[in-house]
Amino acid sequence: MTRTVDAVEAEHAxxxxxxxxxxxxxxxxxxxxxxxxxxxxxxxxxxxxxxxxWACMPSKALLRPALARSDARKVAGxxxxxxxxxxxxxVLAHRDSVVGHWKDDGxxxxxxxxxxxxxxxxxxxxxxRRLEVAGPEGERHxxxxxxxxxxxxxxxxxxxxxxxxxxxxPWTSREATSSDRVPERLIVVxxxxxxxEMATAWQALGAKVTMLVRGxxxxxxxxxxxxxxxxxxxxxxxxxxxxxxxxxAVVRDGGTGPVTVVLEGGDHVEGDExxxxxxxxxxxxxxxxxxxxxxxxxxxxxxxxxxxxxxxxLYAVGDVNHRALLTHQGKYQARIAGAAxxxxxxxxxxxxxxxxxxxxATADHAAVPQVVFSDPEAAAVGLGLAQAERAGYRVRxxxxxxxxxxxxxxxxxxxxxxxxxxxxLDREVLLGATFVGPGIGELLHSxxxxxxxxxxxxxxxxxVPSYPTLSEAWLRLLEAYRG
Ligand SMILES: Cc1cc2nc3c(=O)[nH]c(=O)nc-3n(C[C@H](O)[C@H](O)[C@H](O)COP(=O)(O)OP(=O)(O)OC[C@H]3O[C@@H](n4cnc5c(N)ncnc54)[C@H](O)[C@@H]3O)c2cc1C
Ligand SMILES: NC(=O)c1ccc[n+]([C@@H]2O[C@H](COP(=O)([O-])OP(=O)(O)OC[C@H]3O[C@@H](n4cnc5c(N)ncnc54)[C@H](O)[C@@H]3O)[C@@H](O)[C@H]2O)c1
Numbered sequence: 030m031t032r033t034v035d036a037v038e039a040e041h042a043x044x045x046x047x048x049x050x051x052x053x054x055x056x057x058x059x060x061x062x063x064x065x066x067x068x069x070x071x072x073x074x075x076x077x078x079x080x081x082x083w084a085c086m087p088s089k090a091l092l093r094p095a096l097a098r099s100d101a102r103k104v105a106g107x108x109x110x111x112x113x114x115x116x117x118x119x120v121l122a123h124r125d126s127v128v129g130h131w132k133d134d135g136x137x138x139x140x141x142x143x144x145x146x147x148x149x150x151x152x153x154x155x156x157x158r159r160l161e162v163a164g165p166e167g168e169r170h171x172x173x174x175x176x177x178x179x180x181x182x183x184x185x186x187x188x189x190x191x192x193x194x195x196x197x198x199p200w201t202s203r204e205a206t207s208s209d210r211v212p213e214r215l216i217v218v219x220x221x222x223x224x225x226e227m228a229t230a231w232q233a234l235g236a237k238v239t240m241l242v243r244g245x246x247x248x249x250x251x252x253x254x255x256x257x258x259x260x261x262x263x264x265x266x267x268x269x270x271x272x273x274x275x276x277x278a279v280v281r282d283g284g285t286g287p288v289t290v291v292l293e294g295g296d297h298v299e300g301d302e303x304x305x306x307x308x309x310x311x312x313x314x315x316x317x318x319x320x321x322x323x324x325x326x327x328x329x330x331x332x333x334x335x336x337x338x339x340x341x342x343l344y345a346v347g348d349v350n351h352r353a354l355l356t357h358q359g360k361y362q363a364r365i366a367g368a369a370x371x372x373x374x375x376x377x378x379x380x381x382x383x384x385x386x387x388x389x390a391t392a393d394h395a396a397v398p399q400v401v402f403s404d405p406e407a408a409a410v411g412l413g414l415a416q417a418e419r420a421g422y423r424v425r426x427x428x429x430x431x432x433x434x435x436x437x438x439x440x441x442x443x444x445x446x447x448x449x450x451x452x453x454l455d456r457e458v459l460l461g462a463t464f465v466g467p468g469i470g471e472l473l474h475s476x477x478x479x480x481x482x483x484x485x486x487x488x489x490x491x492x493v494p495s496y497p498t499l500s501e502a503w504l505r506l507l508e509a510y511r512g
Contacts, residue, residue, distance in 0.1 A: 039170055041146070043069045045370060046160060046174040047181055048152045048316065051078020053347030053359035054181035055136070058145045060367020061177075066374060068145050069172055071152035071162050076136035079183055080356045082128050087206035088226055090127040092402045094120050095233030099404045100467050103441030117211050117234045124206075131207075148172065154317035158342055161317075176374040179344040179366060180329060180337075182316060184309035184354065189276075197281035197288050200304040202227075211235045212301040216290050218276055219306035220247040225259060225403050227304055232268050233404075239298050241274040241290065248407060252414065252463045254447050255407045259465065262405055262445075279303060311349050333389035334382050335366035344370065352393045365390045396481040400470035405446060408473040411461030411480045414451050423454045427510045431466045434505060435497040441467045448502045450476075452510060457486045464502070472499055486510065 045061045047054045050072035058068045075082055094115050101111040129135060140147050150164035155171070158178060162170045186201035188194060200208070205227045213236065217228045220242035232238040240247075240263070246256035247263075247270070260270050275293035291297045314326040321343065323329070329345030330338045331352075337343040346366045347359030369388040372380040382389045398410040414426040431437045431446030438444055446466020453460050462476035479489060490507055494500035 040173070041069065041170060042173045042175060043067045043146070044174070044176045044374060045069075045179065046158075046172050046177075047071070047179045048160065049078065049181035049183060049312075049347075049349075050076045050136070050140075050147070051181060051183050051347065051359075052080045052356050053183070053363045054078070054179065055140070056360045056363030057179045057181060057344075057346055057367050057370075058140070059143060060364055061370055062143045062145060064367065064371030064374075066176065066371060069148060070140065070145055071148045071150065071160065071172070073149075073151040075131065076133040076140065076147065077129075081133075081136075082131055083203040083206050085356050087124050087128050088202075088223075088230065089402055090124040091120060091206070091230040091234070092226060092404075095230055096402065096404050096406070096467075098233070100441060103443060103467065105442060115234055120234060121209060121211075128207075152316065154178075154320040156320055174342070177342050177344055177370045179335075179346050179370070180313070180316065180349055181345075181347045181359075181363075182312040182349050184348045185312055186305070187308045187310045188305050189307055191276060192278040193281070194279045194305075196284050197279040197303065198284050199279065199288075200302050202304075202306065204302075205231075205304045205306070208302075213237065214239070214300040214302075216241060216288070216298055216300035216303040217306060218290070218303065219308070220244065220249070220256070220270075220272070221306060221308070222248065222399075222401050224304070224306035225263075225401060227306060228263060228268055229403050232263070232266055237267070239269040239300065240271065241276055241292070241298065242270065242272045243275055245272055248401060248403075251401075251407060251409050252449055254449070255401075255409070255463060255465045258405060258445065258447060259401075259403045259407060262403075266404075309348065309354060311351070313349060332382070333365075333391060333393070334369040335362050335390060336369070352390070353397045355397065355399060358393065358397055361392060362390045392481055396477055398473050398477045400473055402470070405466045406468065406470045407463075407465045408470050409461070409463040410473055410477045411459065412451055413461055413463060414449070417451050417453075417460050422460060424460060425452050425454055425510070426450070427452065427506050429502055429505050429509065431464075431469075431499075431502060434499060434501045436499045436501055437466065439497055440499060448506060450506050450510070452486060456483070458483045459486070459489075466499075468499060472502065475500060475503065 044066035045068045047070045050070045148162045150162040152160045152162045155161045158174045160172045211234045215236040217240045228238045248256045278291040281288040318325045328351035331350045335344045346362045348354045381387045385391045401407040417424045429448040448464045451461040
């Protein structure tokens, strides 16, 4: 029996109210309920949020066959069996099942099982600790939080202001992850994570993809060698990757049919769809922030317990605080915030907001891992070399061509990949690690443990990687460091 409310005007009080039921909001309510506090959650679309329906889950469902086929094509004796095209309709049907056909019944049941009251509708602050929810049938509910409100409203895609763009009905990440057909020609604007992953998926599904990248390379937040490897591989697969390409206008007569993207200098590209993967904006423009002394549309600044600067009851968790736009990191913040809310509600003397304390999201500053499911995969945690130098560390970078790793050659013939660690020379611990290559994503957690644990290099030397796995990259990197 679900507890989704019906059309009755009512006033309700809970210990904690969470605005937004993405992966992060769900984890906040889970933690505060586990600590014995009562909780309600407000959601205007689907319980499970962007990640479940239009981001992580559908994108990875689209990418998995592309990456598996690519790996299989590098294995002698198997290669010949996987030369045909992907069955695009089968892949799209699998994607649909991975996202539960855009239905959230399972989430409703789970929230009901942990006794969290779900309010469907758009939530807005009407004052400190007070929110009004406008339900789908015009009903209104007033919610009061005794201890805390957590804003977990996430982000939406940003579209640049360009002539012709609104009428051209561009794809954003939502359409790129939910389309039920493969466009013949897809133009992708933006060379960040969404652009790269979606170019990889749709090219593998049969589209002819052109990437228009404003800057000099792909995945600019990672070490430069990552973007170089990924761009080269995309080009080999037939993607037209154009760097230094500034879009000035978009033309689509009548809003349907072919779309033309005009570039600085007058050049233009024609496609059947155009995806703008040009970043995210916080969903804080219409949540009544002005009623609690904050600026609508802004990212919400928080301390390490995820409490909004200057407030003793308001928390902002996940994408909306702009610390790390990643599901796993937002869920980590949710665990920390949930514990901090509970400790403060109890007036608990054990509240520990110092570095690496139980109530501080310290890893947000030191060890944020990210795997990009490009082909080859890219994975990074902590600081890149340039970032570490800018931050004032005395560092040394150690580089490795992955072909020196026996396991790489076995994983895939002609394996191409690269690894780098960045070592803090004063403390002899790792500050960052970056890998690019087939199957490399699963290597990342070892680096995350080393960085979050501040494991001394001298002790890492005793962490023996199994032969012959990709993890022997560690041995080669440490040998190079120790000379
Ligand atoms: C294409 C794509 C692929 C991605 N892939 C990955 C990946 O592989 N791994 C990874 O870690 N991250 C990935 N991300 C990032 C990930 O999706 C986000 O970091 C994650 O969804 C953030 O979770 P959240 O709960 O903070 O916000 P969201 O998931 O955005 O959830 C916020 C929820 O709040 C609701 N809401 C907003 N305003 C209101 C309101 N006023 N009232 C009621 N409800 C409201 C929304 O409807 C939504 O359900 C990807 C992102 C994109 C775009
Ligand atoms: N596998 C994963 O972990 C994963 C996958 C997808 C998304 N995400 C998360 O989602 C977030 C959003 O991804 P994203 O790719 O949308 O954003 P992004 O910020 O990573 O990349 C956006 C890119 O668009 C470019 N750009 C911005 N305005 C432009 C314009 N007018 N014309 C041309 N280019 C322009 C930027 O220079 C940038 O390189 C990321 O922060 C990422 O962490 C994670």
